[in-house]
Amino acid sequence: MKRRDFLQQTAATTALVTLGGVGLQSFSTSKTKQITILHTNDVHSHIDPFGPDDGRNANKGGVARRANLVEAIRNENPNTLLLDAGDIFQGTPYFNFYGGELEFKLMSMLKYDAATIGNHDFDNGIDGLYKQLPHADFEFVTANYDFSNTIMDTHVKPYKIFVKDGIKIGIFGLGIALDGLVLKSLFKETVYLNPIEIAQDMSRILKEDEQCDLVICLSHLGYNYKNNPNIASDLNLARATKDIDLIIGGHTHTFLRKPTIEKNIIDKNVLVNQVGCYGLYLGRIDFYFDGDKNKSANGTSIIV
Amino acid sequence: MIYKNLILCALICFVTSCKQEVYLNRIEGERLEINDSISSNEVIDNFIKPYRENVNKNLDSVLAYSVETYSKTDGTLNTALGNFMADVVLEQSNPVFKSETGKDIDMVLLNHGGMRSIISKGNITSRTGYQLMPFENSVVVVELKGAIIMEIVAYLQKSKRAHPISNLSIILDADYKLIEAKINNEPIVQDKTYYVATNDYLYGGGDNMTFFKKGDNLHFLNYKIRNALIDYFKKVDTISPAIDNRFIKLN
Numbered sequence: 001m002k003r004r005d006f007l008q009q010t011a012a013t014t015a016l017v018t019l020g021g022v023g024l025q026s027f028s029t030s031k032t033k034q035i036t037i038l039h040t041n042d043v044h045s046h047i048d049p050f051g052p053d054d055g056r057n058a059n060k061g062g063v064a065r066r067a068n069l070v071e072a073i074r075n076e077n078p079n080t081l082l083l084d085a086g087d088i089f090q091g092t093p094y095f096n097f098y099g100g101e102l103e104f105k106l107m108s109m110l111k112y113d114a115a116t117i118g119n120h121d122f123d124n125g126i127d128g129l130y131k132q133l134p135h136a137d138f139e140f141v142t143a144n145y146d147f148s149n150t151i152m153d154t155h156v157k158p159y160k161i162f163v164k165d166g167i168k169i170g171i172f173g174l175g176i177a178l179d180g181l182v183l184k185s186l187f188k189e190t191v192y193l194n195p196i197e198i199a200q201d202m203s204r205i206l207k208e209d210e211q212c213d214l215v216i217c218l219s220h221l222g223y224n225y226k227n228n229p230n231i232a233s234d235l236n237l238a239r240a241t242k243d244i245d246l247i248i249g250g251h252t253h254t255f256l257r258k259p260t261i262e263k264n265i266i267d268k269n270v271l272v273n274q275v276g277c278y279g280l281y282l283g284r285i286d287f288y289f290d291g292d293k294n295k296s297a298n299g300t301s302i303i304v
Numbered sequence: 305m306i307y308k309n310l311i312l313c314a315l316i317c318f319v320t321s322c323k324q325e326v327y328l329n330r331i332e333g334e335r336l337e338i339n340d341s342i343s344s345n346e347v348i349d350n351f352i353k354p355y356r357e358n359v360n361k362n363l364d365s366v367l368a369y370s371v372e373t374y375s376k377t378d379g380t381l382n383t384a385l386g387n388f389m390a391d392v393v394l395e396q397s398n399p400v401f402k403s404e405t406g407k408d409i410d411m412v413l414l415n416h417g418g419m420r421s422i423i424s425k426g427n428i429t430s431r432t433g434y435q436l437m438p439f440e441n442s443v444v445v446v447e448l449k450g451a452i453i454m455e456i457v458a459y460l461q462k463s464k465r466a467h468p469i470s471n472l473s474i475i476l477d478a479d480y481k482l483i484e485a486k487i488n489n490e491p492i493v494q495d496k497t498y499y500v501a502t503n504d505y506l507y508g509g510g511d512n513m514t515f516f517k518k519g520d521n522l523h524f525l526n527y528k529i530r531n532a533l534i535d536y537f538k539k540v541d542t543i544s545p546a547i548d549n550r551f552i553k554l555n
Contacts, residue, residue, distance in 0.1 A: 032329075033326065047352055047355075047356075048352070048356065049338075049340070059339055059340045060337070060338060060339050061338050062338060062344065063348055063352070064344035064345045064346075064348040064349040064352065065338050065339075065340075065342040065343070065344050065345070066338050067344075067345035067347075067348045068342055068343055068344065068345045069336060069338065069342050071345070090440055091440075093359050093362075093363055093430075093434060094355065094359060097355075097358070097359050097362065098355065102352070102355050105351070106348065106351070106352070109347070109348060109351065110348075120440075123440065166326075167326060180508075183442075183524050183526065185524065185526060186526075213326055213328070214328070245328070245331075256335070257335060258333055258334070258335065259333040271331065271333060273333060275335060279338060280337070280338060281335050281336060281337055281338060282335075282336045282338060283333075283335060283336075284333065284334050284335070284336055285331065285332070285333045286331065286332040286333075287328060287330075287331055288328070288329050288330040288331070288332075289326040289327060289328055289329065290326065290327050290329045291325070291326055291327070292327065300328045300329060300330060300331060301329065301330045301331070302330075302331045302332075302333075303330065303331070303332045303333075304331075304332070304333040304334070
């Protein structure tokens with residue numbers, strides 16, 4: 001560091017401390033800030049681990065184990081967000097017996113920050129989903145479902161902004177087309193809006209209007225449809241938008257060994273990740289921010 | 305002087321919401337496996353415990369008795385297990401369909417791969433229903449003309465598999481050529497509308513059953529196949545399904 005820069009920093013910091021004792025950390029330009037994003041998708045009511053005799057997933061998964069893993073990471077970095085990309089419901093008798101109550105209560109105990117709504121979350125009808133909302137201490141974000149003529153009106157936000165260590169993180173959600181996937185009698189008057197267009201609006205709002213440092217999309221569109229490449233998917237979404245840093249996906253139960261790096265519409269990198277299903281894995285993405293522009297002059301380095 | 309300017313700058317910065325430029329320098333991503341190397345959180349585990357015990361108690365309470373062990377591999381063109389599943393879907397779904405439409409279901413078609421376990425000799429519990437049908441598929445009734453029913457018959461004839469059927473009967477000769485196909489013990493009429501029950505997965509083209517999409521109308525019953533099985537187990541004391549003549553090949 002140049003001596004002059006050092007002096008400037010010191011002076012500015014001192015001034016602020018005397019002004020009110022705030023901002024020492026947020027104004028320090030040399031400190032690296034770390035934001036950790038943890039994510040699950042398509043857990044499908046898999047609360048207990050798979051048993052030792054399971055043909056495919058023996059001894060894997062389990063909410064109680066996930067709780068300890070998340071806790072350990074939070075202890076290491078308190079600036080952590082825990083997210084879910086939908087299809088929380090349906091898949092074990094826990095859902096059939098309790099309608100999703102236990103799933104939401106446990107996610108609240110694990111301190112999930114936000115989730116998007118998957119098609120199976122309508123399996124007990126939109127009323128069945130609404131009924132379980134009191135058990136969820138986290139926010140639901142879905143920008144492309146218009147719930148205004150349903151019981152869910154005002155209970156789902158298009159996006160939510162979190163501030164961690166002075167870093168502003170905007171998270172918006174996207175849901176899949178319900179027609180043909182969910183019975184109309186279950187989703188009722190929920191209106192599905194074009195997710196790509198909505199994502200373009202959302203990323204503009206979060207990046208330009210809200211000035212977020214990080215924009216994350218929680219998507220239940222599905223990773224990619226090889227036989228139907230025109231169907232809205234996470235890869236299409238990444239290519240057709242800008243200012244999204246990370247797309248966390250679900251629906252297609254895609255087990256990615258590592259996040260996919262895709263180019264967006266202005267040729268910048270977007271990360272797309274999905275961790276299969278049933279709580280077998282936890283996805284982890286760490287973002288490191290710096291006050292020093294020179295460090296990022298050659299672009300953001302991605303290590304996956 | 306410079307010092308004063310700096311204070312001013314800092315003050316302006318402070319007043320205008322303290323927005324400090326940060327730059328994203330580095331991203332790291334990894335996948336963490338949840339396995340038995342991670343200890344379970346005791347608070348969470350204790351919270352789940354009463355739910356788990358209640359679920360298990362319910363799943364393991366005896367609903368009926370199975371006289372034998374039935375498997376989808378016992379039989380050639382029809383199996384006791386498949387006949388049981390298709391017949392249960394007909395018996396349980398028909399009252400639901402009739403109350404909605406005033407019509408009766410004419411036949412049922414499921415798929416052989418959809419039987420996910422055996423039914424073991426002895427006590428039947430709700431868990432049996434979950435094992436046999438772990439998927440969440442529901443009953444749908446499709447309106448199909450007789451001509452499309454003949455496509456179903458051709459599909460079964462060609463596949464030579466014991467896809468579960470009910471109220472449809474097919475006789476093939478030694479060379480798998482069709483001798484006769486009947487619904488309700490009557491010949492199939494080309495332009496007559498038949499009400500065919502299946503599940504939403506097969507309606508969607510699962511197992512290459514593309515003929516369902518040629519149907520005129522679709523009725524969702526909002527009745528899961530598994531629930532139909534469990535409701536049936538609750539209704540009866542004993543099950544003893546058998547291989548019969550619904551789909552046979554003459555020697």
